[in-house]
Amino acid sequence: MQRKGKKMKKKKSTILFLISVLVIGILAFTGFHGLTIGDYRFKPFTETINKGLDIQGGISVLEEVQGGNVDNKTLDRTIELISMRVNKMGVSETAVAKEGIKRIRIDIPGKFDSKEILDTVAKSGTLKFVGPDKKVILTGKDVKDSTAYTNDDNQPAIGLEFNESGKKKFAVATEKFIGQPIAIYMDSDLLTNPRVDAAITDGKAVITGSKTLEEATKQSEIIKSGALPVTLKAVSVQTVGATVGSNALSQSMKAGAIGTLFVLLFMLLYYRVPGIIADISLILYVVLVLGAFSLMNVTLTIAGIAGFLLTIGMAVDANVLIFERTREELRTGKSIKSSVHSGFHRALPSILDSNITTIISGVVLYSMGSGSVKGFALTLVIGILISIFTALTCTKFLLKLAIEVGILNKLSHFGVKRG
Structure with missing residues (x-):
């Protein structure tokens, strides 16, 4: 046995x-x-496996903060916002990192058109809310927060919250343009063009009309990243x-x-x-x-x-x-x-x-x-x-x-x- x-x-x-x-x-x-x-x-x-800049080549941009020193919290926020903006280009393996006291290095693998990079990512960029009269109502600096979620009707929506200056500007604009659209642009790109259904005076707005929650999330992140807290200047652009x-x-x-x-x-x-x-x-x-x-x-x-x-x-x-x-x-x-x-x-x-x-x-x-x-x-x-x-x-x-x-x-x- x-x-x-x-x-x-x-x-x-x-x-x-x-x-x-x-x-x-x-x-x-x-x-x-x-x-x-x-x-x-x-x-x-x-x-x-994602390949870095030194393996597949690409663009390396060195940005410098203009106008004096900046604290670490502001610089970290700027890096976060640039990363969001880069993701808009579909380059998820991009590295955005602090370099020194007031510089930010942006490495973008697989991209070789430096002009495109500077025109879309490396510049400060401007988020604009434009009325039907083609006048700018407010900018990204007036936006406090932006989040995507699914509303009670199980539809994707974007929740906007404005700071004090944005609250006042948006209240005036929504009272003026009831029943008309207010377009949201990132530079010259139209993100969304929602219609004003009622005057919004509490500084909180809801945008509906996104096809999917993923689309709403992407738009929300771009809106949130639209207001860079500092002004940047490209001091070095290298192509690998x-x-x-x-x-x-x-x-x-x-x-x-x-x-x-x-x-x-x-x-x-x-x-x-x-x-x-x-x-x-x-x-x-x-x-x-x-x-x-x-x-x-x-x-x-x-x-x-x-x-x-x-x-x-x-x-x-x-x-x-x-x-x-x-x-x-x-x-x-x-x-x-x-x-x-x-x-x-x-x-x-x-x-x-x-x-x-x-x-x-x-x-x-x-x-x-x-x-x-x-x-x-x-x-x-x-x-x-x-x-x-x-x-x-x-x-x-x-x-x-x-x-x-x-x-x-x-x-x-x-x-x-x-x-």
Whole structure:
């Protein structure tokens, strides 16, 4: 009975091991090549991960606040409003960040017409409420807030709230133009043209007529972003060619692939069978990290790729610590199963210490840095967190199954000889 039980356990472990390897293989294939099932297509990472300015090229604009110093709160608000305005162009991976005390850097990947950028995003812009007599009633500076919601009739609507000056201007205009439209423009673009049904004297208006809540939300955000609290001037406009970016990407990917291949070969040749397990875990690690980048809408830059490649080495480092501790246990005469368990237990403090200190450094870099420094820090922290997971769960799980299956049951499999 006991022998039959061991046989059943070995069979179960074999099936589980093969399924695990197969799942990791399918995930890797899907991630790097894509997969079509029926009418649904799983896109490869090359299509789902946002590429930064230095990879796909684009426009980099440096804006400077005019008219003296500005506090951080106002500058942060300006950055938020510019980001909303950029999203109007459909460029979701644009980076808008503070640079120095009174400058804002706007990096727009995939766009190469600098005039278009300056005419739409980089200039301050003007939100105007225009009456049927073509006269400007009020501007974005008179708008306090704008929100989109679904009203009691289950229809999309936009709620407007004006400040004191806007409240007075709008009251006069709505009394004058009852039954007529008041158009809302962002520069020369017509956003909406609602009709005045009644005089509005409380400074709060409701705009209906949007086809969807998404459309209402977009219009609401543009209205809210129309009033930049400061005046900006473009002091630098740079165009990064797509050829330069694509060359940088291809060279980085080539270097990364060669480096990863050498790491896989080293683990295989030096640690034998455990090295194969580590290689499988490393493949899963790469897939999980790139998947996390895709889900989190990370914009990948050359610096970010460098951070990612660095974490591959750190992911292998965790396996090296585990295997070396396991070898030490094997040399004392313990069984393979006991040695693997003790190896993980003894390596855990070292793995956590080294990775936690690096995570702290990454968090500091992300919070205090800007631009490419943030990209490097973000990919570094994400990579380290996932490397800890794969080393302490996936590698341990696969090693346990390999021992039960019988493909990891000799000292020579670990490259160990007892004297």
